[in-house]
Amino acid sequence: MPTHSYAVAVADWSPRATLLGYTTLTYAISWSLWGMWALSETGSTLTGTVLFVLGGLGPFGASAVLVRTADRSLKAWLRGIFEVRIALRYYALALVLPVALLLGATVVHMVFFDGVVTPDVLPVVIEYPLFLGFIILFGGGLEEPGWRGYLQPALQDAYSPLTSGLVVGVVWAGWHLPLVFIPGTIQHTLPLGLYLLQLVELSILLTWLTNRVDGSVLPAILLHAGANALLNYYPVGGVAGATTPLGLGLLVAALTVAVVALVITTGTSLGTDCPTR
Secondary structure: OOOOOOOOOOOOOOHHHHHHHHHHHHHHHHHHHHHHHHHOOOOOOHHHHHHHHHHHOHHHHHHHHHHHHOOOOHHHHHHHHOOOOOOHHHHHHHHHHHHHHHHHHHHHHHHHHOOOOOHHHOOOHHHHHHHHHHHHHHOOHHHHHHHHHHHHHHHOOOOOHHHHHHHHHHHHHHHHHHHHOOOOOHHHHOOHHHHHHHHHHHHHHHHHHHHHOOOOOHHHHHHHHHHHHHHHHOOOOHHHHHOOHHHHHHHHHHHHHHHHHHHHHHHHHOOOOOOOO
Protein backbone atom coordinates (compact mmCIF):
# COMPACT_ATOMS: atom_id res chain seq x y z
CA MET A 1 0.00 0.00 0.00
CA PRO A 2 1.17 3.59 -0.41
CA THR A 3 3.38 4.82 2.40
CA HIS A 4 1.14 7.84 2.98
CA SER A 5 -2.63 7.74 3.39
CA TYR A 6 -4.63 10.88 2.71
CA ALA A 7 -7.98 9.30 3.48
CA VAL A 8 -9.60 11.73 5.87
CA ALA A 9 -13.04 10.23 6.25
CA VAL A 10 -15.52 11.56 8.77
CA ALA A 11 -14.87 10.21 12.25
CA ASP A 12 -16.62 6.88 12.97
CA TRP A 13 -17.45 6.38 9.29
CA SER A 14 -16.54 2.96 7.94
CA PRO A 15 -15.23 2.71 4.37
CA ARG A 16 -18.74 1.67 3.30
CA ALA A 17 -20.27 4.68 5.04
CA THR A 18 -17.66 6.90 3.41
CA LEU A 19 -18.53 5.42 0.03
CA LEU A 20 -22.25 6.05 0.56
CA GLY A 21 -21.80 9.54 2.02
CA TYR A 22 -19.29 10.68 -0.57
CA THR A 23 -21.26 9.26 -3.49
CA THR A 24 -24.52 10.82 -2.28
CA LEU A 25 -22.95 14.25 -1.78
CA THR A 26 -21.05 14.17 -5.08
CA TYR A 27 -24.08 13.11 -7.07
CA ALA A 28 -26.25 15.71 -5.33
CA ILE A 29 -23.83 18.55 -6.13
CA SER A 30 -23.15 17.60 -9.74
CA TRP A 31 -26.58 16.37 -10.75
CA SER A 32 -28.36 19.42 -9.34
CA LEU A 33 -26.04 21.81 -11.20
CA TRP A 34 -26.25 19.81 -14.42
CA GLY A 35 -30.02 19.61 -13.99
CA MET A 36 -30.30 23.38 -13.72
CA TRP A 37 -28.12 23.70 -16.80
CA ALA A 38 -30.15 21.19 -18.81
CA LEU A 39 -33.56 22.50 -17.77
CA SER A 40 -32.79 26.20 -18.05
CA GLU A 41 -32.52 28.20 -21.23
CA THR A 42 -28.91 29.15 -20.60
CA GLY A 43 -27.61 26.72 -23.22
CA SER A 44 -24.12 27.70 -24.31
CA THR A 45 -24.22 31.07 -22.54
CA LEU A 46 -21.73 32.02 -19.86
CA THR A 47 -24.23 31.04 -17.14
CA GLY A 48 -24.76 27.65 -18.73
CA THR A 49 -21.02 27.06 -19.06
CA VAL A 50 -20.47 27.96 -15.41
CA LEU A 51 -23.21 25.56 -14.27
CA PHE A 52 -21.75 22.77 -16.40
CA VAL A 53 -18.18 23.32 -15.19
CA LEU A 54 -19.22 23.61 -11.54
CA GLY A 55 -21.11 20.35 -11.90
CA GLY A 56 -17.92 18.72 -13.09
CA LEU A 57 -16.18 19.91 -9.94
CA GLY A 58 -18.65 18.02 -7.75
CA PRO A 59 -16.21 15.20 -6.87
CA PHE A 60 -13.58 17.72 -5.77
CA GLY A 61 -16.10 19.85 -3.90
CA ALA A 62 -17.64 16.89 -2.06
CA SER A 63 -14.24 15.67 -0.90
CA ALA A 64 -13.32 19.14 0.39
CA VAL A 65 -16.60 19.34 2.32
CA LEU A 66 -16.03 15.94 3.91
CA VAL A 67 -12.44 16.76 4.82
CA ARG A 68 -13.67 19.81 6.70
CA THR A 69 -16.56 17.81 8.21
CA ALA A 70 -13.93 15.45 9.58
CA ASP A 71 -12.33 18.48 11.24
CA ARG A 72 -9.13 17.87 9.32
CA SER A 73 -6.85 20.40 7.70
CA LEU A 74 -8.00 21.08 4.16
CA LYS A 75 -4.64 22.67 3.42
CA ALA A 76 -2.73 19.59 4.57
CA TRP A 77 -4.96 17.30 2.51
CA LEU A 78 -4.50 19.41 -0.61
CA ARG A 79 -0.75 19.58 -0.06
CA GLY A 80 -0.64 15.79 0.17
CA ILE A 81 -2.68 14.96 -2.91
CA PHE A 82 -1.01 17.66 -5.02
CA GLU A 83 2.52 16.57 -4.12
CA VAL A 84 4.71 17.66 -7.03
CA ARG A 85 7.95 15.95 -6.03
CA ILE A 86 7.44 12.55 -7.58
CA ALA A 87 9.56 10.58 -10.03
CA LEU A 88 9.51 12.21 -13.47
CA ARG A 89 8.85 8.87 -15.13
CA TYR A 90 5.30 8.91 -13.78
CA TYR A 91 4.59 12.30 -15.33
CA ALA A 92 6.03 10.97 -18.58
CA LEU A 93 3.96 7.80 -18.37
CA ALA A 94 0.78 9.79 -17.77
CA LEU A 95 1.46 11.81 -20.92
CA VAL A 96 2.66 8.96 -23.14
CA LEU A 97 0.24 6.17 -22.26
CA PRO A 98 -2.86 7.79 -23.83
CA VAL A 99 -0.82 8.37 -27.00
CA ALA A 100 0.27 4.72 -27.07
CA LEU A 101 -3.31 3.49 -26.66
CA LEU A 102 -4.49 5.88 -29.40
CA LEU A 103 -1.82 4.65 -31.81
CA GLY A 104 -2.55 1.01 -31.02
CA ALA A 105 -6.25 1.49 -31.77
CA THR A 106 -5.37 3.37 -34.97
CA VAL A 107 -3.14 0.60 -36.27
CA VAL A 108 -5.89 -1.98 -35.75
CA HIS A 109 -8.41 0.37 -37.39
CA MET A 110 -6.21 0.76 -40.47
CA VAL A 111 -5.01 -2.84 -40.82
CA PHE A 112 -8.20 -4.75 -40.06
CA PHE A 113 -10.98 -2.26 -40.81
CA ASP A 114 -9.53 -0.35 -43.78
CA GLY A 115 -9.38 2.90 -41.86
CA VAL A 116 -7.92 5.87 -43.70
CA VAL A 117 -5.91 8.57 -41.94
CA THR A 118 -7.60 11.97 -42.32
CA PRO A 119 -5.04 14.65 -41.42
CA ASP A 120 -7.27 17.42 -42.79
CA VAL A 121 -9.76 17.04 -39.90
CA LEU A 122 -7.16 16.87 -37.13
CA PRO A 123 -6.04 19.87 -35.06
CA VAL A 124 -2.41 20.89 -35.44
CA VAL A 125 -0.14 19.22 -32.90
CA ILE A 126 0.97 22.54 -31.42
CA GLU A 127 -2.60 23.02 -30.13
CA TYR A 128 -2.44 19.87 -28.00
CA PRO A 129 -1.10 21.62 -24.86
CA LEU A 130 -4.04 24.01 -25.10
CA PHE A 131 -6.51 21.12 -25.28
CA LEU A 132 -4.73 19.44 -22.38
CA GLY A 133 -4.69 22.54 -20.20
CA PHE A 134 -8.33 23.31 -20.89
CA ILE A 135 -9.44 19.80 -19.96
CA ILE A 136 -7.29 19.78 -16.82
CA LEU A 137 -9.08 22.91 -15.60
CA PHE A 138 -12.56 22.58 -17.07
CA GLY A 139 -13.03 19.21 -18.76
CA GLY A 140 -12.54 16.51 -16.15
CA GLY A 141 -9.01 16.74 -14.81
CA LEU A 142 -10.06 18.30 -11.50
CA GLU A 143 -12.39 15.39 -10.76
CA GLU A 144 -9.33 13.42 -9.67
CA PRO A 145 -8.82 15.03 -6.22
CA GLY A 146 -12.21 13.52 -5.37
CA TRP A 147 -12.05 10.10 -7.02
CA ARG A 148 -8.38 9.29 -6.52
CA GLY A 149 -7.50 11.76 -3.76
CA TYR A 150 -10.37 11.03 -1.36
CA LEU A 151 -12.56 8.05 -2.23
CA GLN A 152 -9.84 5.67 -3.41
CA PRO A 153 -7.63 5.84 -0.28
CA ALA A 154 -10.70 5.64 1.95
CA LEU A 155 -11.78 2.40 0.28
CA GLN A 156 -8.27 0.99 0.37
CA ASP A 157 -8.44 1.03 4.14
CA ALA A 158 -10.73 -2.00 3.79
CA TYR A 159 -10.38 -3.36 0.25
CA SER A 160 -7.62 -4.24 -2.17
CA PRO A 161 -6.50 -1.59 -4.65
CA LEU A 162 -8.08 -3.57 -7.49
CA THR A 163 -11.44 -3.79 -5.73
CA SER A 164 -11.21 -0.12 -4.73
CA GLY A 165 -10.43 0.87 -8.31
CA LEU A 166 -13.40 -1.11 -9.59
CA VAL A 167 -15.76 0.42 -7.03
CA VAL A 168 -14.56 3.95 -7.75
CA GLY A 169 -14.93 3.19 -11.45
CA VAL A 170 -18.55 2.13 -11.02
CA VAL A 171 -19.33 5.25 -8.96
CA TRP A 172 -17.49 7.38 -11.53
CA ALA A 173 -19.45 5.81 -14.38
CA GLY A 174 -22.75 6.32 -12.56
CA TRP A 175 -21.87 9.95 -11.88
CA HIS A 176 -21.66 10.56 -15.65
CA LEU A 177 -25.07 9.07 -16.46
CA PRO A 178 -27.07 12.34 -16.52
CA LEU A 179 -24.75 13.67 -19.23
CA VAL A 180 -25.63 10.68 -21.40
CA PHE A 181 -29.23 11.93 -21.61
CA ILE A 182 -28.49 15.63 -22.15
CA PRO A 183 -28.31 16.61 -25.84
CA GLY A 184 -25.20 18.58 -26.71
CA THR A 185 -22.77 16.68 -24.49
CA ILE A 186 -20.20 14.34 -25.97
CA GLN A 187 -21.52 11.62 -23.66
CA HIS A 188 -24.88 11.87 -25.42
CA THR A 189 -23.23 10.76 -28.68
CA LEU A 190 -21.20 7.82 -27.32
CA PRO A 191 -22.15 4.13 -27.29
CA LEU A 192 -23.25 3.81 -23.66
CA GLY A 193 -21.85 0.36 -22.83
CA LEU A 194 -18.44 1.10 -24.28
CA TYR A 195 -18.28 4.46 -22.53
CA LEU A 196 -19.12 3.06 -19.09
CA LEU A 197 -16.70 0.15 -19.54
CA GLN A 198 -13.98 2.64 -20.49
CA LEU A 199 -14.50 4.56 -17.26
CA VAL A 200 -14.32 1.47 -15.05
CA GLU A 201 -11.17 0.23 -16.78
CA LEU A 202 -9.55 3.65 -16.72
CA SER A 203 -10.27 3.84 -12.99
CA ILE A 204 -8.15 0.73 -12.40
CA LEU A 205 -5.28 2.27 -14.35
CA LEU A 206 -5.57 5.55 -12.46
CA THR A 207 -5.71 3.69 -9.14
CA TRP A 208 -2.45 1.95 -9.95
CA LEU A 209 -0.81 5.20 -11.07
CA THR A 210 -1.91 7.13 -7.98
CA ASN A 211 -0.69 4.41 -5.64
CA ARG A 212 2.68 4.34 -7.37
CA VAL A 213 3.23 7.99 -6.44
CA ASP A 214 2.06 7.71 -2.81
CA GLY A 215 -1.29 9.40 -3.35
CA SER A 216 -0.39 12.39 -5.52
CA VAL A 217 -3.20 12.95 -8.03
CA LEU A 218 -1.12 14.95 -10.50
CA PRO A 219 -0.25 12.03 -12.83
CA ALA A 220 -3.89 10.90 -12.73
CA ILE A 221 -5.00 14.40 -13.72
CA LEU A 222 -2.58 14.37 -16.66
CA LEU A 223 -3.63 10.92 -17.83
CA HIS A 224 -7.33 11.69 -17.46
CA ALA A 225 -6.98 14.94 -19.38
CA GLY A 226 -4.79 13.35 -22.04
CA ALA A 227 -7.29 10.56 -22.65
CA ASN A 228 -10.01 13.16 -23.24
CA ALA A 229 -7.90 15.59 -25.27
CA LEU A 230 -6.52 12.96 -27.65
CA LEU A 231 -9.98 12.08 -28.97
CA ASN A 232 -9.56 15.18 -31.13
CA TYR A 233 -6.44 13.61 -32.65
CA TYR A 234 -7.82 10.18 -33.53
CA PRO A 235 -6.12 9.73 -36.93
CA VAL A 236 -9.11 8.05 -38.58
CA GLY A 237 -11.72 10.80 -38.65
CA GLY A 238 -10.71 12.87 -35.64
CA VAL A 239 -13.18 13.16 -32.77
CA ALA A 240 -16.03 12.04 -35.06
CA GLY A 241 -14.16 8.81 -35.81
CA ALA A 242 -13.16 8.25 -32.19
CA THR A 243 -16.76 8.47 -30.99
CA THR A 244 -18.24 5.96 -33.46
CA PRO A 245 -18.93 2.43 -32.15
CA LEU A 246 -15.90 1.16 -34.09
CA GLY A 247 -13.52 3.93 -33.09
CA LEU A 248 -14.47 3.93 -29.42
CA GLY A 249 -14.60 0.14 -29.43
CA LEU A 250 -11.00 -0.05 -30.62
CA LEU A 251 -9.87 2.52 -28.06
CA VAL A 252 -11.61 0.59 -25.28
CA ALA A 253 -10.09 -2.65 -26.57
CA ALA A 254 -6.61 -1.11 -26.38
CA LEU A 255 -7.35 0.04 -22.84
CA THR A 256 -8.64 -3.43 -21.95
CA VAL A 257 -5.39 -5.03 -23.10
CA ALA A 258 -3.39 -2.57 -20.99
CA VAL A 259 -5.53 -3.09 -17.87
CA VAL A 260 -5.59 -6.89 -18.17
CA ALA A 261 -1.80 -6.92 -18.58
CA LEU A 262 -1.48 -4.68 -15.52
CA VAL A 263 -3.68 -6.91 -13.34
CA ILE A 264 -1.93 -10.09 -14.51
CA THR A 265 1.44 -8.52 -13.74
CA THR A 266 0.64 -6.91 -10.39
CA GLY A 267 -2.32 -8.89 -8.98
CA THR A 268 -5.07 -7.42 -6.82
CA SER A 269 -2.53 -5.23 -5.03
CA LEU A 270 -1.76 -3.48 -8.34
CA GLY A 271 1.88 -3.52 -7.31
CA THR A 272 1.46 -1.45 -4.16
CA ASP A 273 3.64 -3.93 -2.27
CA CYS A 274 6.56 -2.82 -4.46
CA PRO A 275 8.74 0.27 -3.97
CA THR A 276 7.26 3.39 -5.56
CA ARG A 277 10.43 5.32 -6.14
